[in-house]
Amino acid sequence: xxxxxxxxxxxxxxxxxxxxxxxxxxxxxxxxxxxxxxxxxxxxxxxxxxxxxxxxxxxxxxxxxxxxxxxxxxxxxxxxxxxxxxxxxxxxxxxxxxxxxxxxxxxxxxxxxxxxxxxxxxxxxxxxxxxxxxxxxxxxxxxxxxxxxxxxxxxxxxxxxxxxxxxxxxxxxxxxxxxxxxxxxxxxxxxxxxxxxxxxxxxxxxxxxxxxxxxxxxxxxxxxxxxxxxxxxxxxxxxxxxxxxxxxxxxxxxxxxxxxxxxxxxxxxxxxxxxxxxxxxxxxxxxxxxxxxxxxxxxxxxxxxxxxxxxxxxxxxxxxxxxxxxxxxxxxxxxxxxxxxxxxxxxxxxxxxxxxxxxxxxxxxxxxxxxxxxxxxxxxxxxxxxxxxxxxxxxxxxxxxxxxxxxx
Amino acid sequence: xxxxxxxxxxxxxxxxxxxxxxxxxxxxxxxxxxxxxxxxxxxxxxxxxxxxxxxxxxxxxxxxxxxxxxxxxxxxxxxxxxxxxxxxxxxxxxxxxxxxxxxxxxxxxxxxxxxxxxxxxxxxxxxxxxxxxxxxxxxxxxxxxxxxxxxxxxxxxxxxxxxxxxxxxxxxxxxxxxxxxxxxxxxxxxxxxxxxxxxxxxxxxxxxxxxxxxxxxxxxxxxxxxxxxxxxxxxxxxxxxxxxxxxxxxxxxxxxxxxxxxxxxxxxxxxxxxxxxxxxxxxxxxxxxxxxxxxxxxxxxxxxxxxxxxxxxxxxxxxxxxxxxxxxxxxxxxxxxxxxxxxxxxxxxxxxxxxxxxxxxxxxxxxxxxxxxxxxxxxxxxxxxxxxxxxxxxxxxxxxxxxxxxxx
Numbered sequence: 001x002x003x004x005x006x007x008x009x010x011x012x013x014x015x016x017x018x019x020x021x022x023x024x025x026x027x028x029x030x031x032x033x034x035x036x037x038x039x040x041x042x043x044x045x046x047x048x049x050x051x052x053x054x055x056x057x058x059x060x061x062x063x064x065x066x067x068x069x070x071x072x073x074x075x076x077x078x079x080x081x082x083x084x085x086x087x088x089x090x091x092x093x094x095x096x097x098x099x100x101x102x103x104x105x106x107x108x109x110x111x112x113x114x115x116x117x118x119x120x121x122x123x124x125x126x127x128x129x130x131x132x133x134x135x136x137x138x139x140x141x142x143x144x145x146x147x148x149x150x151x152x153x154x155x156x157x158x159x160x161x162x163x164x165x166x167x168x169x170x171x172x173x174x175x176x177x178x179x180x181x182x183x184x185x186x187x188x189x190x191x192x193x194x195x196x197x198x199x200x201x202x203x204x205x206x207x208x209x210x211x212x213x214x215x216x217x218x219x220x221x222x223x224x225x226x227x228x229x230x231x232x233x234x235x236x237x238x239x240x241x242x243x244x245x246x247x248x249x250x251x252x253x254x255x256x257x258x259x260x261x262x263x264x265x266x267x268x269x270x271x272x273x274x275x276x277x278x279x280x281x282x283x284x285x286x287x288x289x290x291x292x293x294x295x296x297x298x299x300x301x302x303x304x305x306x307x308x309x310x311x312x313x314x315x316x317x318x319x320x321x322x323x324x325x326x327x328x329x330x331x332x333x334x335x336x337x338x339x340x341x342x343x344x345x346x347x348x349x350x351x352x353x354x355x356x357x358x359x360x361x362x363x364x365x366x367x368x369x370x371x372x373x374x375x376x377x378x379x380x381x382x383x384x385x386x387x388x389x390x391x392x393x394x395x396x397x398x399x400x401x402x403x404x405x406x407x408x
Numbered sequence: 409x410x411x412x413x414x415x416x417x418x419x420x421x422x423x424x425x426x427x428x429x430x431x432x433x434x435x436x437x438x439x440x441x442x443x444x445x446x447x448x449x450x451x452x453x454x455x456x457x458x459x460x461x462x463x464x465x466x467x468x469x470x471x472x473x474x475x476x477x478x479x480x481x482x483x484x485x486x487x488x489x490x491x492x493x494x495x496x497x498x499x500x501x502x503x504x505x506x507x508x509x510x511x512x513x514x515x516x517x518x519x520x521x522x523x524x525x526x527x528x529x530x531x532x533x534x535x536x537x538x539x540x541x542x543x544x545x546x547x548x549x550x551x552x553x554x555x556x557x558x559x560x561x562x563x564x565x566x567x568x569x570x571x572x573x574x575x576x577x578x579x580x581x582x583x584x585x586x587x588x589x590x591x592x593x594x595x596x597x598x599x600x601x602x603x604x605x606x607x608x609x610x611x612x613x614x615x616x617x618x619x620x621x622x623x624x625x626x627x628x629x630x631x632x633x634x635x636x637x638x639x640x641x642x643x644x645x646x647x648x649x650x651x652x653x654x655x656x657x658x659x660x661x662x663x664x665x666x667x668x669x670x671x672x673x674x675x676x677x678x679x680x681x682x683x684x685x686x687x688x689x690x691x692x693x694x695x696x697x698x699x700x701x702x703x704x705x706x707x708x709x710x711x712x713x714x715x716x717x718x719x720x721x722x723x724x725x726x727x728x729x730x731x732x733x734x735x736x737x738x739x740x741x742x743x744x745x746x747x748x749x750x751x752x753x754x755x756x757x758x759x760x761x762x763x764x765x766x767x768x769x770x771x772x773x774x775x776x777x778x779x780x781x782x783x784x785x786x787x788x789x790x791x792x793x794x795x796x797x798x799x800x801x802x803x804x805x806x807x808x809x810x811x812x813x814x815x816x
Contacts, residue, residue: 040481258694282668
């Protein structure tokens with residue numbers, strides 16, 4: 001053992017982690033001048049509530065009691081006033097609940113990792129969409145599940161067929177994971193009927209649903225569909241402690257991802273277990289950041305969400321218009337009602353990963369190859385475009401470059 | 409499944425997590441007036457560099473480029489200038505290394521959890537001291553190892569006996585974990601010879617050593633012993649990439665635990681794997697906190713460490729003096745050369761957990777029962793006292809109450 005290496009590293013076996021990491025590595029070099037990136041699905045920093053954050057840190061660090069609280073260790077479940085704010089916020093989303101139903105996590109990524117840890121044993125099956133958020137695949141894959149696929153837009157298979165497929169892999173179905181609104185990467189939103197169908201399926205499978213709502217607040221148009229947890233709670237007489245939905249929320253797309261604050265809203269027995277996992281994992285999320293986020297949420301949440309919608313909507317429009325103008329025949333794409341992503345399906349002979357290399361080297365434009373978002377390695381002819389960072393002019397220019405790439 | 413519960417929750421099986429949690433729960437209620445707590449091993453907030461932190465947040469959030477960096481997502485390995493500072497700091501500790509040998513974690517607790525995840529498969533053996541840091545047991549126990557015990561102060565068993573014991577449990581030895589300086593909970597420090605002995609044992613077992621240095625900077629007196637990693641790197645011609653030691657560092661006891669910043673220093677292949685785990689776990693530690701910590705480290709590290717030593721040393725002295733005065737015959741304790749803890753061994757008929765209940769209810773004084781720090785459930789007649797929070801007068805008073813409790 002020279003140099004030292006774990007003789008049997010659990011983690012290195014997990015291909016999804018490596019794959020996603022390689023893509024992120026590639027996209028990291030894309031800050032070079034002249035490049036137009038539709039790669040990362042990250043918020044535009046012009047939206048960050050910098051002055052309010054500065055004032056919040058100042059106020060907390062000026063008051064001796066708050067300072068001693070903010071810079072100290074804290075309880076694993078999270079800063080109580082922030083949990084109260086989130087519980088009220090969940091109420092507005094149709095999920096009446098108490099702070100005891102909320103645990104703070106370091107972004108919703110950490111929530112997904114904790115839930116994987118809580119539910120999965122090697123050999124179990126996790127049911128996901130295809131495509132789905134690659135960070136979720138990374139988080140779950142650490143616990144080595146098999147993946148099966150739901151297709152809520154096109155009707156799912158029978159419960160029995162999921163049970164049998166999981167049994168064939170030597171385990172059982174442990175959860176369903178879904179991004180219901182303006183999904184990463186597809187941009188699609190589940191209808192109410194599709195959400196009801198998922199709940200029915202989860203009920204037959206006696207499995208929880210992890211509802212990842214990272215983009216849900218960023219609706220530009222169309223009617224809001226209630227979150228799956230709200231529908232389930234209503235089915236149970238308004239009692240969240242009888243719900244099988246575990247809601248993963250985050251402030252990363254609405255306020256800032258830099259403080260790393262997300263949350264889980266779920267039945268109390270689930271929350272208590274997640275708190276234990278949190279304690280063993282990193283004791284607590286930075287308390288001063290939780291205190292600052294509480295102030296930001298109280299004072300700026302509504303206006304920040306409005307600002308974000310107003311910024312991203314014309315960018316989505318610009319991308320849609322440019323795609324209409326520059327895409328060759330045979331290319332189709334989604335038109336999301338919100339969020340940050342448009343999903344392109346190219347004619348079958350295209351390969352997104354090979355295209356990316358040429359796009360970066362020859363055309364100074366970047367995106368994420370769609371195959372990254374499939375647990376099973378499908379989607380070679382798909383790509384994800386994010387319109388969150390480039391200006392409308394850059395979007396028009398970048399999509400024109402994509403058009404040239406596809407025509408070349 | 410009504411209310412929903414994971415049918416086979418991995419985590420709930422893990423007894424150590426529950427035990428530690430229950431103790432923390434008990435200690436949490438101890439903020440009531442009049443109580444003197446020797447419980448939590450947390451820093452005194454009077455030490456926190458509040459003004460410097462306030463100025464750092466202000467400066468970063470005022471500069472548009474730094475603001476956009478601090479409030480955005482960031483790379484999983486951590487903020488580059490902070491990794492550079494830490495690499496330099498490690499050089500001063502006798503570990504010449506580069507930023508590529510450093511990955512930032514959310515406190516060293518997260519480093520321990522990541523290392524458990526990287527190295528452990530169910531059935532493997534982790535070798536720990538008895539007693540040892542209970543948070544480490546919580547972190548490792550998530551991956552369900554068996555525990556075996558090193559006794560570096562009294563000579564360890566033969567390598568062969570560790571190999572055989574691990575094989576009997578159906579796995580192999582995956583690592584040794586040790587807190588070498590002013591250990592939590594024992595307060596003891598390993599001599600250079602004992603560190604060399606551990607390296608020899610780890611070499612024979614072909615296993616890494618996780619070196620947890622949470623308290624190492626807080627030396628009040630006596631000569632500094634080089635960290636185990638420095639000794640190992642010297643054995644390998646100064647090449648950290650050939651070292652089997654994985655160093656877990658933290659700013660929590662020297663600057664503040666509230667920003668949640670720790671680090672791993674190790675051979676590059678290990679660091680690269682930990683970065684993958686970090687990415688899947690929570691993407692990155694709060695970037696603004698890393699930027700603030702970089703400023704605090706650059707500007708205040710040396711003076712903060714001096715302030716902490718000057719504050720804690722007389723508290724340790726006060727506790728030692730009071731123990732001499734108030735402890736009945738048959739009680740022994742450690743005299744740490746630094747850190748935050750004194751470890752008491754009571755006559756065999758005492759039980760620390762039962763004593764704690766009476767201490768809190770009848771004598772308004774608190775501590776942590778020592779059995780919490782044993783993976784195997786030993787140490788019923790031991791207790792841990794922390795002198796980090798109470799004043800010298802409170803320490804004298806609290807130890808007097810403990811004396812009355814033991815005599816009653």
